[in-house]
Structure formats: structure tokens, C-alpha cells
Amino acid sequence: MITVAAEPVAAPELLALLGRTPLARIAAPLPHAHPGFWAKLEGLGAGGMKARAAVAMLLGARERGELRPGAPVVESTSGTLGLGLAFAGQALGHPVVLVGDAELEASMRRLLRAHGVRLEIVDRPAPQGGWQAARLARLRELLAELPAAYWPDQYNNPDNTAGYASMAAEIAEALDHLDVLVCSVGTGGHSAGIAGRLRRRWPGLYVIGVDSVGSTIFGQPARPRLMRGLGSSIHPRNVRYEAFDEVHWVGPDEAVDACRRLARSSFVSGGWSTGAAALVAAWAARTRPGAVVATVFPDGPHRYLGTVYDDDYCLAHGISTGGDTATDATTAQATAAAGARLPADRPVEIPSPTAVEATGWTRCRGVVDPLMPSLPAPVRPPKEDGP
Incomplete structure (x- = not known):
């Protein structure tokens, strides 16, 4: 059973640091x-580019009642959104639990933990969907263990x-x-x-x-x-x-x-x-x-x-x-x-x-949604033909 830190004290003054990059x-x-x-x-920018998205996702969830005051936030990340959520968690007063993978750099792991994040690491990619699918599988386990937690679902969250x-x-x-x-x-x-x-x-x-x-x-x-x-x-x-x-x-x-x-x-x-x-x-x-x-x-x-x-x-x-x-x-x-x-x-x-x-x-110059039906599979070129 995973535990998270006690409800952090919000620091809304941090939001003044958001954006306004050169x-x-x-x-x-x-x-x-x-x-x-x-x-x-x-x-x-403070918290990096994805701090903009992280703050927006948490504020939106709070306004809809999906994220209660002080409740933990759980998300999958390859690193950049993790920093943004660490920033948003401190600013808005939410502990953050992140699921990374074995390819997450040691320096990024140390930085996330220094910002107070609870970091979970998956050690092997999923047969289908690779590291992302493996991280999401662990994330769903954490949501079952932390029923009050909120998952921003960065991939699909408007x-x-x-x-x-x-x-x-x-x-x-x-x-x-x-x-x-x-x-x-x-x-x-x-x-x-x-x-x-x-x-x-x-x-x-x-x-x-x-x-x-x-x-x-x-x-x-x-x-x-x-x-x-x-x-x-x-x-x-x-x-x-x-x-x-x-x-x-x-x-x-x-x-x-x-x-x-x-x-x-x-x-x-x-x-x-x-x-x-x-x-x-x-x-x-x-x-x-x-x-x-x-x-x-x-x-x-x-x-x-x-x-x-x-x-x-x-x-x-x-x-x-x-x-x-x-x-x-x-x-x-x-x-x-x-x-x-x-x-x-x-x-x-x-x-x-x-x-x-x-x-x-x-x-x-032709862009299509790959989930639309009837798209042919790409031809894999011979190795010597690569640019």
C-alpha cells in the first residue's frame, strides 16, 4: 500500500511565476x-512548459469537484509533465505521485524527488504500447490504492x-x-x-x-x-x-x-x-x-x-x-x-x-488521424535505404 505525504501547504504566490518566457x-x-x-x-519558465498545462488541469478538476482540497494527484510521465505537476502541486496544495520508467534519467529522478514528488518506477515496457502502457498500468493500480486521488490523464484531458x-x-x-x-x-x-x-x-x-x-x-x-x-x-x-x-x-x-x-x-x-x-x-x-x-x-x-x-x-x-x-x-x-x-x-x-x-x-504533406479506418500499413524500407 502506497502512502503519500500529509496535505501540503498551498503556495499560490508561485502562480505569478508561470509563463511569460522569452x-x-x-x-x-x-x-x-x-x-x-x-x-x-x-x-x-518556472516548472517548464508543461507547468502551464499542469496548473490548468488541476484548476479545472477543482472547479468541477473532481479534485478535492489536499487530495493527491497521480500521473504518468517521461519527466517534463512531472516537473510541471510538481510546480502545480506546490502552488495549489496537492501531493504528487508520478509513475516513470527505467529510462527516466537519474538526474530527473533526483530533481522530482527534491521537489517533493513520490516517484514510482516501472522496470520493463509492456508488450503492446511500450513504456507508456507499462506506466499507465501501474498508474491504474495506484488509483485503486488511493481512491481519493485524481488522475489528470494528460493525453486526453482538454x-x-x-x-x-x-x-x-x-x-x-x-x-x-x-x-x-x-x-x-x-x-x-x-x-x-x-x-x-x-x-x-x-x-x-x-x-x-x-x-x-x-x-x-x-x-x-x-x-x-x-x-x-x-x-x-x-x-x-x-x-x-x-x-x-x-x-x-x-x-x-x-x-x-x-x-x-x-x-x-x-x-x-x-x-x-x-x-x-x-x-x-x-x-x-x-x-x-x-x-x-x-x-x-x-x-x-x-x-x-x-x-x-x-x-x-x-x-x-x-x-x-x-x-x-x-x-x-x-x-x-x-x-x-x-x-x-x-x-x-x-x-x-x-x-x-x-x-x-x-x-x-x-x-x-498529408496528415490523417491514424485511428480512422482503412489506412494501409507503411512499407518498411530496407536498412540501406534510410536517409
């Missing part, structure tokens, strides 16, 4: 030169989406015009929360979704994923498929390369989601001359010092780690010797999300 101009070559794009630096209204307002206030919005997609919350609102301000807004290879969100088959923070092994219903004009799948090679280029040239950087979103935003700025492009950097680099920014980790996973261009001869030799592949410098285009299995940076 909007930075990014001109780092990713990997080629581009005119520049705007990036909302959510990693500099308050998740509503929490990002403030971000949309901040972007709209900072920019005179916006042509292209690039959003990484995990639970679907922040993309749905800002795309619709910004499109009402600028009706011609073009929206690009960024997913991880191995993610099922946009119709690809579920595979083990090295990248965390974007992508999913389940189908979150917060994803608004109709909002996207196209989707890109990005692999770890490209995300690491982008993160490191950002760190070298723009100082601001982040993890897998940030690298993937930056890569696609730079591509959009480069291929749409004169367009105003914006994206969101969901977090900062500190959580990823042992992964994205660790040469030994990257080489152990076959990821290239150096060089200023994807064609640098020295880098190519080191990459080949380590068994890694060079990151792609442009996406491969496929006609539909199910046409070919994406193994690296891939683009599709």
Missing part, C-alpha cells in the same frame, strides 16, 4: 544557413490544451505577423492549445507538426524510441490532426546535431524535442523565403547532459557527435568508425503517413 531569434545553421526563426524558450492559451497570447503579443508555426507533438496539448488560437489571429497560418521516428501519433508503427518528450506509443486524443498542414518525423541523429549546433551558435538549446523542432523550423525558414516562422523550445539542456550532450552515450547509440557540417570529412570518418550515420540535412518526402516507415528525417 521569444528569441535563432539564426544558428541547422545544418545550413537560413534567414532565422523565433523560438519561445519554455525551458526558462484542460491540457486550454493551459497553453497564455502561450498563444504571449506569442501573438510579441509578433506583428506569423506565417509558419512549428510544434513538436507528444500529448498534443501545446500544439492544439496554440495553433487554433494563433490561426484565428492569422488565418493563413501554416502549421507543421514534428514527431519522433518510431511514434504512432501520425500513423507510423510503434518502435522503441530513443528520443523522449515527443512522440507516443499510444494515440492521445488531444492531438488535433485537422490543425496540421504537414508533419515531419525526426530521428535522434538529426535532433542531437541540431541541439549541439544551437548550443554552439545560439547558446540557448534543449533536448530531443527542442532539437527536432529547431531543425524543422530552420528548414521552414530556409524553404519559404520571407516567411515569419516560430516554434517552441519545450525545455533546456540540463536534463540531457548525460544523453544528447554526452559523446560516449551518443556513440554507444550510433549517433554522430561532431563537425560543423553534415559533409565534414573528418566527422564522416569518425562517424563511420563508430558505426554511426551522418544526420540528414533535408527530409525525405513520402506521399502519405503510411506509405513508408520513417527511419530518419521524413516529411509528409
